[in-house]
Amino acid sequence: xxxxxxxxxxxxxxxxxxxxxxxxxxxxxxxxxxxxxxxxxxxxxxxxxxxxxxxxxxxxxxxxxxxxxxxxxxxxxxxxxxxxxxxxxxxxxxxxxxxxxxxxxxxxxxxxxxxxxxxxxxxxxxxxxxxxxxxxxxxxxxxxxxxxxxxxxxxxxxxxxxxxxxxxxxxxxxxxxxxxxxxxxxxxxxxxxxxxxxxxxxxxxxxxxxxxxxxxxxxxxxxxxxxxxxxxxxxxxxxxxxxxxxxxxxxxxxxxxxxxxxxxxxxxxxxxxxxxxxxxxxxxxxxxxxxxxxxxxxxxxxxxxxxxxxxxxxxxxxxxxxxxxxxxxxxxxxxxxxxxxxxxxxxxxxxxxxxxxxxxxxxxxxxxxxxxxxxxxxxxxxxxxxxxxxxxxxxxxxxxxxxxxxxxxxxxxxxxxxxxxxxxxxxxxxxxxxxxxxxxxxxxxxxxxxxxxxxxxx
Amino acid sequence: xxxxxxxxxxxxxxxxxxxxxxxxxxxxxxxxxxxxxxxxxxxxxxxxxxxxxxxxxxxxxxxxxxxxxxxxxxxxxxxxxxxxxxxxxxxxxxxxxxxxxxxxxxxxxxxxxxxxxxxxxxxxxxxxxxxxxxxxxxxxxxxxxxxxxxxxxxxxxxxxxxxxxxxxxxxxxxxxxxxxxxxxxxxxxxxxxxxxxxxxxxxxxxxxxxxxxxxxxxxxxxxxxxxxxxxxxxxxxxxxxx
Numbered sequence: 163x164x165x166x167x168x169x170x171x172x173x174x175x176x177x178x179x180x181x182x183x184x185x186x187x188x189x190x191x192x193x194x195x196x197x198x199x200x201x202x203x204x205x206x207x208x209x210x211x212x213x214x215x216x217x218x219x220x221x222x223x224x225x226x227x228x229x230x231x232x233x234x235x236x237x238x239x240x241x242x243x244x245x246x247x248x249x250x251x252x253x254x255x256x257x258x259x260x261x262x263x264x265x266x267x268x269x270x271x272x273x274x275x276x277x278x279x280x281x282x283x284x285x286x287x288x289x290x291x292x293x294x295x296x297x298x299x300x301x302x303x304x305x306x307x308x309x310x311x312x313x314x315x316x317x318x319x320x321x322x323x324x325x326x327x328x329x330x331x332x333x334x335x336x337x338x339x340x341x342x343x344x345x346x347x348x349x350x351x352x353x354x355x356x357x358x359x360x361x362x363x364x365x366x367x368x369x370x371x372x373x374x375x376x377x378x379x380x381x382x383x384x385x386x387x388x389x390x391x392x393x394x395x396x397x398x399x400x401x402x403x404x405x406x407x408x409x410x411x412x413x414x415x416x417x418x419x420x421x422x423x424x425x426x427x428x429x430x431x432x433x434x435x436x437x438x439x440x441x442x443x444x445x446x447x448x449x450x451x452x453x454x455x456x457x458x459x460x461x462x463x464x465x466x467x468x469x470x471x472x473x474x475x476x477x478x479x480x481x482x483x484x485x486x487x488x489x490x491x492x493x494x495x496x497x498x499x500x501x502x503x504x505x506x507x508x509x510x511x512x513x514x515x516x517x518x519x520x521x522x523x524x525x526x527x528x529x530x531x532x533x534x535x536x537x538x539x540x541x542x543x544x545x546x547x548x549x550x551x552x553x554x555x556x557x558x559x560x561x562x563x564x565x566x567x568x569x570x571x572x573x574x575x576x577x578x579x580x581x582x583x584x585x586x587x588x589x590x591x592x593x594x595x596x597x598x599x600x601x602x603x604x605x606x607x608x609x610x611x612x613x614x615x616x617x618x619x620x
Numbered sequence: 621x622x623x624x625x626x627x628x629x630x631x632x633x634x635x636x637x638x639x640x641x642x643x644x645x646x647x648x649x650x651x652x653x654x655x656x657x658x659x660x661x662x663x664x665x666x667x668x669x670x671x672x673x674x675x676x677x678x679x680x681x682x683x684x685x686x687x688x689x690x691x692x693x694x695x696x697x698x699x700x701x702x703x704x705x706x707x708x709x710x711x712x713x714x715x716x717x718x719x720x721x722x723x724x725x726x727x728x729x730x731x732x733x734x735x736x737x738x739x740x741x742x743x744x745x746x747x748x749x750x751x752x753x754x755x756x757x758x759x760x761x762x763x764x765x766x767x768x769x770x771x772x773x774x775x776x777x778x779x780x781x782x783x784x785x786x787x788x789x790x791x792x793x794x795x796x797x798x799x800x801x802x803x804x805x806x807x808x809x810x811x812x813x814x815x816x817x818x819x820x821x822x823x824x825x826x827x828x829x830x831x832x833x834x835x836x837x838x839x840x841x842x843x844x845x846x847x848x849x850x851x852x853x854x855x856x857x858x859x860x861x862x
Contacts, residue, residue: 426798
């Protein structure tokens with residue numbers, strides 16, 4: 163029954179109005195007009211003129227979809243199960259971190275940038291601090307550099323565990339998730355032992371570190387290495403020969419080296435495509451050239467290769483950690499630059515009421531030396547000045563090149579801080595990997611990118 | 621401390637600022653006074669609240685490091701280099717080439733394709749608003765392109781400067797597709813328009829947002845507090861150390 167504007171069954175003063183329409187056919191009964199809307203016909207009318215594409219469907223995946231790693235929104239155009247177009251919407255987690263740093267001291271900048279990529283906070287801190295140190299011309303003590311390497315490699319392993327755990331969960335490998343998060347928790351225990359916090363450490367400061375390693379740290383990390391080796395071996399053995407895991411990953415989400423370079427993909431994405439580009443080897447910083455480790459690569463360029471590369475990377479990180487522990491033991495000394503105009507005046511320590519300034523320092527400034535008190539107050543409230551100029555420093559984060567572009571106008575606060583976030587850049591590749599594939603493969607592709615929306619949106 | 625008394629003092633704050641303006645101080649400069657204040661014994665830092673402008677001095681050849689090689693190779697590969705290069709700055713082991721805005725896309729293409737340059741990767745695009753050092757030309761908006769050569773393992777920075785009245789420059793997305801989102805972010809945050817970009821829309825801020833938040837003159841909100849009519853001023857209007 164087609165809709166019209168002539169109403170034959172109602173009083174005339176009600177006027178002419180539509181009584182039926184194509185979405186809700188109606189019929190007369192003894193109890194009045196009955197509409198039938200169960201057909202759900204609006205899609206029929208949308209696609210009535212396009213019989214060849216009657217399966218076309220636009221689906222919003224996210225921003226609250228569990229397998230989009232936070233608040234990533236994918237707008238997918240589907241033809242049956244096949245993705246014909248994919249658009250990404252980001253920015254839901256934009257917190258203005260870059261703008262915020264412009265209104266804090268240089269030291270407080272650490273506390274802000276650590277909250278960008280919350281799975282790899284120590285990399286954000288290191289990139290930012292190295293850029294500021296480049297502007298200052300400050301030379302960081304060797305022991306601080308060694309501990310930075312140690313912390314970053316532990317963090318790389320914990321970040322890769324989250325990738326494996328969430329990626330496994332999204333593809334139905336729930337044991338990978340439970341085992342992965344259990345292993346990650348062990349990494350966070352070590353980070354908590356050293357920095358006092360599981361995440362958002364603000365441990366790496368301009369000029370060095372917030373505090374030295376606690377006494378029992380090295381011993382505990384040695385035990386942790388053995389434990390981690392078993393954990394990595396276990397998950398690797400669980401997944402590598404698993405037929406479903408192989409079928410879900412092999413040949414999915416392919417991007418070659420040319421595609422990686424033009425889209426700006428770095429890190430495991432690029433290495434899984436076959437180019438051994440790792441800035442720890444190619445542009446060594448913090449003495450990475452002196453460690454004995456390999457850069458794992460694979461030539462598949464698909465999700466499976468990324469799995470292979472990342473698991474191998476975790477093992478290489480363990481090798482670096484074992485070496486750096488020996489060096490830390492042989493390298494005593496300060497962990498903060500020896501310049502009282504830059505160095506944080508107090509070393510933090512853990513007391514009976516939690517972490518704070520060391521008791522000896524508090525005693526000195528409150529009872530001993532007025533000059534020390536003034537110095538402490540000035541450096542903490544006002545901060546130090548950084549000579550004018552700009553610097554760009556990049557480090558190899560678990561997701562690729564993490565760069566910090568820092569500009570100073572000579573003041574006590576940054577003039578501009580920009581982070582080149584690998585999550586932000588790498589997500590651009592999603593459409594390339596998704597279009598033409600199955601909708602289920604979109605999940606595998608996004609998981610292999612390992613995006614962290616805190617870093618992407620900043 | 622007034623400005624005139626400051627000027628009268630040799631080695632005073634003003635002189636330090638002048639020296640900074642001229643880019644004459646080396647990186648590990650000796651800064652008299654703990655926080656840049658001398659003479660009066662005032663270390664409160666409140667004596668001068670204005671930020672002074674600064675400029676980057678052009679570098680003289682030879683630049684050192686690999687920089688000469690890169691600049692010479694570019695000059696050979698790009699016939700219009702005299703119009704394209706506006707200034708070359710070498711600071712802290714980093715080479716910055718200031719490019720005339722109409723040339724930026726072609727210059728990027730040359731840097732990517734020339735066999736002796738081979739900057740395959742565009743690492744980062746970021747904007748900077750140099751409101752504090754805006755000169756007579758009014759070109760306060762800068763776009764910095766960080767280029768990486770994987771073949772030669774080199775990094776350089778290209779920089780383009782624009783006025784807020786005419787913030788247009790060619791997009792480099794055709795040369796480096798990775799610039800897509802980064803240019804959208806720069807438009808979003810600084811209001812810089814990349815002509816030829818396939819879809820220059822906001823990316824981090826909501827679509828209906830007004831203004832460009834990373835500009836230095838973007839108004840920031842204060843926080844009213846219900847205590848004797850007081851309010852917390854916006855962060856950029858608070859008393860600051862300089």
